[in-house]
Amino acid sequence: MRKYTFIGPIVLILIWAVAAQLQLIDKFFLPDPFTTIGKLVQLLGSGAIVGDLVSTLERVVLAFVIALAIGLPLGLLLGGAEKVYRSFEFIIDFFRSTPATALFPLFLLVFGITDKSKIAVAAFSSMLIIIFNTAYGVMHAKKSRVLAAQIMGATKAQIFRWILFWESLPQTFIGLRSAVSLTLVIVVVTEMFIGTTSGLGRKIIDSQIIYEIPTMYAAILLAGIVGYLLNLLFLAAEKRFLHWSGK
Numbered sequence: 001m002r003k004y005t006f007i008g009p010i011v012l013i014l015i016w017a018v019a020a021q022l023q024l025i026d027k028f029f030l031p032d033p034f035t036t037i038g039k040l041v042q043l044l045g046s047g048a049i050v051g052d053l054v055s056t057l058e059r060v061v062l063a064f065v066i067a068l069a070i071g072l073p074l075g076l077l078l079g080g081a082e083k084v085y086r087s088f089e090f091i092i093d094f095f096r097s098t099p100a101t102a103l104f105p106l107f108l109l110v111f112g113i114t115d116k117s118k119i120a121v122a123a124f125s126s127m128l129i130i131i132f133n134t135a136y137g138v139m140h141a142k143k144s145r146v147l148a149a150q151i152m153g154a155t156k157a158q159i160f161r162w163i164l165f166w167e168s169l170p171q172t173f174i175g176l177r178s179a180v181s182l183t184l185v186i187v188v189v190t191e192m193f194i195g196t197t198s199g200l201g202r203k204i205i206d207s208q209i210i211y212e213i214p215t216m217y218a219a220i221l222l223a224g225i226v227g228y229l230l231n232l233l234f235l236a237a238e239k240r241f242l243h244w245s246g247k
Helices: 007-021 033-046 050-080 082-097 100-111 115-139 143-151 156-193 200-209 213-241
Strands: none
Touching: 007 033, 033 213, 050 082, 050 115, 050 156, 050 200, 050 213, 082 115, 100 115, 100 156, 115 156, 143 156, 156 200, 156 213, 200 213
């Protein structure tokens, strides 16, 4: 299947190139893909965007680690006690369904116009995704395996450790992939609108304000590449550690 991987990107570039060539949108506002890619290479080569990339990655990693450190244990505990989870289900689903942008003012009031507010709102939203998927994975473990363990005299702790935990991992990884993507999205958006001096979001909005359109597209493209690579990283980890999934 790998030989088909590049078909999508090639088609996208062709559509972009044709749209730019036909000037369906003013060429000033939609440079062709080769100009944009060239600009991105130039920015990376000169280091003009490397600092912004590093700042964004630092915020994403920190927010995701916080979300994982809190969300994974909570998801496991709530999933292992379904009645408790059902008691908190409304709160989890309510905030999970609330647009993160609507929470910006709240986190600004609490943490101020600093990196703390950006990291906190990203970690909070991602944590809910992790809790939901982890708890769902635990609660929907194969009943036949649990029943077999009970018949063999396994304790609740043993069932949780050797069956429920491992059964939950495929769904947990789905949550982790969704969470890391959401973390990146929120961090980039907060960099645009919450005071900061660096970051891909800051680069995008600054370039748009001063009409450095190729730079704006290059920063957007780089943010997309980062998101894609993060997704590949988790897919590789899932394939490496969950090769038994579905068996």
